Amino acid sequence: MPFRLGIVGCGSIAERHARGAAGSSEVTIVACADNRFDAAEEWAERHDCERAYPDYRSMLGRHDLDGVVLATWPNLHREQVLGCLDAGVRAILCEKALALNASEAMEIWSAATEAGALVMEGFMYRRHPAIAKIDDLLAAGAVGRVDSVHAAFSLFDPEESDPDDPKRDWRQRAECGGGVPYDVACYCVDACNRFAESVPRRAQAVTSTSSRYATVVRLFGLVEYANGRVGMIESSLRSDVNHELRINGSRGHVRLPIAWRIDHPTEVVQARSVGWDVFEETRYPVPVVDAYRLELDGFAAAARGETPPIPTLAASVITTFTTDALLASAARGSAVDLDLPEELLA
Secondary structure: OOEEEEEEOOOHHHHHHHHHHHOOOOEEEEEEEOOOHHHHHHHHHHOOOOEEEOOHHHHHHHOOOOEEEEOOOHHHHHHHHHHHHHOOOOEEEEEOOOOOOHHHHHHHHHHHHHHOOEEEEEOHHHHOHHHHHHHHHHHOOOOOOEEEEEEEOEOOOOOOOOOOOOOOOHHHOHHHOOOOOOOOHHHHHHHHHHHHOOOEEEEEEEEEEOOOOOOEEEEEEEEEEOOOOEEEEEEEOOOOOEEOEEEEEOOEEEEEOEOOOOOOOEEEEEEEEEEOOEEEEEEEEEOOOOHHHHHHHHHHHHHOOOOOOOOOHHHHHHHHHHHHHHHHHHHHOOOEEOOOOHHHHO
16 A cells, blocks of 8 residues: 655645655655645645645644655754654654754654654655766776765845745745755755765864845855765855766766756766866766655655665764754854764764
C-alpha cells in the first residue's frame, strides 16, 4: 500500500511535494493541516486529500498516517518535530532548515534517537541523478584528489515589500528564519559537508544584513575539514542567480551549473586543463526528473527500513553546527573552531 502522509503547511513548498506525490506509486498525501484553515481546505480539495485540519496536532490525533511532511517555516520546525514525536509519529520529513541553531538541532536529534524515529531533512537535490553522476565521476578518479568544494546559491531580492507588513514573505522576516542562512545557504553548507567527506573543524565567514528587514542577506564562508579539504560557500540576495556546485581536484573539476532545484534538462560538466588556458570538457546529459518525488519515495523506503535516510539526521545536525560556526565567525570577525558532540560523531 502507498505510504500515507499528512502534510503540515499548505504554502508553495507543499505544492512541490504534492506534485511529487502525484507522480509516485509509493506515497500518497491523505491529509493536510494549516493554521489558515481556509487554505488547508482549498489545498485538500485541490489535491484530493481525505481531510483538512486547522492545526497539525488535530491531524495527528484523528488521522491514520504512516508519516508526516513539515512544509513550514524554519522557526516552527523544532516545536513541530518534537510535537510529532510526542504524538507517536515515527517518520518525519522536515523541510530545510532542520533548526535555527545547533541547540535546537541537538534537541531534535536526542528526541528522535530516544524514540527510535526517523527524522529526515528535506534536501531533495541529494536525490537527483545529477548528484549520483558526480559521485560516479569522483569515484572513478575523474578529478584526481579532491581539494575543495564550491557551492553557490544566490538570487537577487529587490526588497520591495513594506518592512511593516507582517504578511510579507517569510524569507524577509528574521523571526521566521528568513534571510540566506536557513533558506539558501543551508544547501551550500550541506553540499560542502557531503562532498568533503570529513568532519568540519574550522569556519570563517563574512555576512551582510538588510537594513530594511534585519535579515542576513549575504554569507560568504570557508570551512576547513579534518581531511584537509576546504568548502567555499557563496550565498547572496544582492546578486543575480548563481546556483552552481563545483568540486575541484588535482586533475580537473566537475560542476553542475544549476544544482539545487533542477527543473529542466541539465548536464554535469567534467573539465581538465590541457594547457595554460586550454580546457578539455566532457558533458554528461541528465534527464528531467522530479527530485521531490524521489525524495518522498526515499523517505518512505527509509521509514520502512529498506534504505538508509538521505541525509542522515546526524549529517543534518552537523550542517546546523557548521552554519552556527559561520555566523559566529562573521559576528566575531575571526575563525571559529567547531566542537561537535562526541555522541553525534559516534
